[in-house]
Amino acid sequence: MSPAVDPDAVARPKFLPDPALSRAEMESLQRELAATATFADDHDLDPRAVAIDEPADLTDGVPDPRQETLPGTSDAGGSAAGNSDAPVVVGIDQAFLTPDDGEDRAVSAAVAIRGGDVIEYASAVTPLSIPYVPGLLAFREGEPMLAALEALDAEPDLLVCDGSGRIHFREAGVATHVGVLLDVPSVGVAKSLLCGTPDESTDGRPEGWRTPIRADESVETASAGGGAGDAADAADGDTPAAVIGHAYQSRQYPNSRRVNPLYVSPGHRVSAATTVEFVAALCAGYKLPEPTRIADAYADVAKRDAE
DNA sequence: GCGACAG
DNA sequence: ATCTTGTCGC
16 A cells, blocks of 8 residues: 555644534544544653742743753752753643734744743744634634644643643543644643533532543543543443543632632543643642643733734 | 533 | 723632
């Protein structure tokens, strides 16, 4: 047959968001993509290695990228932060330009963090092809995200996306979509639940609390995960439904129970259990993990500059 | 037909 | 996501 064809060279363009696709085609592509995704740990990252302890101060804009240690500037003191061997965590978020003249455009912002320090920012402005449709987010925001990530020099060891990953009707949320296209470990962080069912009520939980989100009738389980045997479908009476993510209470006020949890799920090459650990390690006192919190702020800056 | 749903 | 001031509570 066709000799020496690089699978990636074929697979990558195949799943690129395309405005010409019908809804059924997009859904079909998502099923294929989910079958390609790995919902098991396939990386070298220890949650402790990506942990961020100090929240960035965003009251006066975004933090300056940490200047690389210059050749002559020896850092003999040995500060723990800024180790250039630490993994690079990239947070990404989108903002939108109001249809001033009829064409919607997305502003995508990426922030690279290493050893708790911002080392680089990148952004891209992209025309939007399709409207927002629950379940098809990747076909609206995927292209902008890829554009921003391509503009980034840093190579992500872990990608933190806004929105769901495996918590998705076809287990192919944007975190999974982008993770697979770039074949990089990724996790999805959503502020509300798209589908699936929490094991326990999420009301008024203390900081650090978590509960599994399992596939329900609305989730087509592809059972494509990399590991040994994923759980079966939700409809299987016997086996418990697959855990597709977790609700995670990243922040809570002592007495009143007002903060809603985060809904975190594997994007690609990360298990559901490790996903919560990553997110927990990346939170530094605010509801959102630092990478997305800073990406949020930078998206505003990029948006302002684009207007 | 109704419900329900990331950003 | 976006349109938006003050304001109640930690």
